[in-house]
Amino acid sequence: MTTQLLSRWKRSAIGSQLCLDLRSPQAYQIRHVAPSTNIPWQQLSLRCAELPPKNVPFAVIEPSDQKPDTCSQWLIERGWQCPYVFREDDDTFWTAVEQYSQPTTPKPWLLFRPCPFLMQHINWIEKQTQQHRCLDIGCGSGRDVAWLLSRQPLWNVYALDSLKGAVERTHQLTKNMGVHDRLVECLQAKITSEGKWKTFDEDSPAVTAKNNTTATAGTSPTSGTTTTINNTIAITNGDIDDKSRRFSPGVSTDTFFQDKLGCSQFDLILTIRFLVRSLLPQLPQLLAVGGYLVISHFVEDGVHEYEQPRKDHRLQLGELAALYGSMANIEIVVDVIEQIEDGRPVNSVVIKRTGP
Incomplete structure (x- = not known):
């Protein structure tokens, strides 16, 4: 048997x-x-x-x-x-x-897959770029980050996510794979609907009801807690540490990337299954000339019915093409509607910055 x-x-x-x-x-x-x-x-x-x-x-x-x-x-x-x-x-x-085993390689064998759209286009992108600096906004569990770090040529990756748990999982995954040394930064941060960036202040005092903080009652630690801090909503996934810290005041994109990351030009920017509309028009300014922006997010295509994400958190048909097609020195290289493994539709694009 x-x-x-x-x-x-x-x-x-x-x-x-x-x-x-x-x-x-x-x-x-x-x-x-x-x-x-x-x-x-x-x-x-x-x-x-x-x-x-x-x-x-x-x-x-x-x-x-x-x-x-x-x-x-x-x-x-x-x-x-x-x-x-x-x-x-x-x-x-x-x-x-024994008859099926292959020689052991120094790198861990990956069970998971990154975003299929990223896999499809990465070889071509790598041939076109020089410095191989990547920014992943909304890194989630870190699969795209870890996969990219395991490749040749060597990428240096900066990763951001609004959830502390996502940042921790990204750190852990890259450590498990032995590629953590090239994860330049993985930071908990969020962008507001006004296009400002916020981080958690490590030295802020405990948040209490006296400083305009309210917490949703009856939420278990494992299911997540919604906390309102100075009119900013943060989903903390039951993270007690996040409750004792305040978001920093919002700063501009230029200030955030210079002060917090020390880098404001990237050869590749990823935003996979992540959408904050105030961020979309700002992304080209973070690309180095000749750099590429990869976006893949759920779309309201008028055909498929699905519950998550809700409709106001989905792209509209042609939304990305209309936005980036109107910008100078921006070329839309790929623009497709495809389905992910569970059948939900996504709009996936590759965009190049062609000039200053």
């Missing part, structure tokens, strides 16, 4: 080289499938951003100190496809897998 299952996995067209090893790092060092990715079972719930898309089947090696199917069932219940499950204590598996 084990050899047959292993053979079916290796013959599968999708995921034939995707293997999640849930054993301890010590056991993984002694022997492992190559290629495979080691995420200890105890860490899995914190590292789900490293897993493949939920429509891609992959193999799982379960640790012997867990009951059979405990780990794979946990994954399946959360939507992942795990048709190929093997056990650490199955000697037949280790004997049979």
Whole structure:
């Protein structure tokens, strides 16, 4: 049975080289499938951003100190496809897998995928750029950041997100992959509807009701808390630390990037599944001449019905083309409507700054 299952996995067209090893790092060092990715079972719930898309089947090696199917069932219940499950204590598996193993490479094998639109165009973008400085605004769990840092040529990446948890996940993912040294900055910051940038003041006093702060009652720590601070809304994901800090006063884009990041010109800017309309017209000024802006966000196409994000948080058809097509020294290189894995439509564009 084990050899047959292993053979079916290796013959599968999708995921034939995707293997999640849930054993301890010590056991993984002694022997492992190559290629495979080691995420200890105890860490899995914190590292789900490293897993493949939920429509891609992959193999799982379960640790012997867990009951059979405990780990794979946990994954399946959360939507992942795990048709190929093997056990650490199955000697037949280790004997049979030797014929399929590949030489181990120094870089970790990636289970996850970045934004498909970014993958499609990155080789061409890299050939056109020189310094390889990237800014990711709304970095989320850090998959695009980590993937970019793992490539050759070497990218230097600056990442921003309004949520502390997203910043922490990005730091952790890049550390797990051994590419954290080229993550120049990963900062918690947000842009307001007026186009001003705010960060959290590390030295501010605790926020209380006396300084115009209110918190939504009845929200559990795990589901997130909505806090209003000086008329600014912040979703803190149950982050107690964020409640004790205030947003800094809003500053202009030029001031923010010079003072906080020390860099105001980038060869590549990413805004993936992130939309603040006041930011859109400011993005070209952050591009170096010859640099590229990649945007991919949900669009109201008049065909597909879906709930999230709500309609006022979606692009309108032709919105990006109308905005950037009217700007001097800006070229729209790619402009497509496509669907992500769950069927929702997105408008994806590549925009080049052609002159000062």
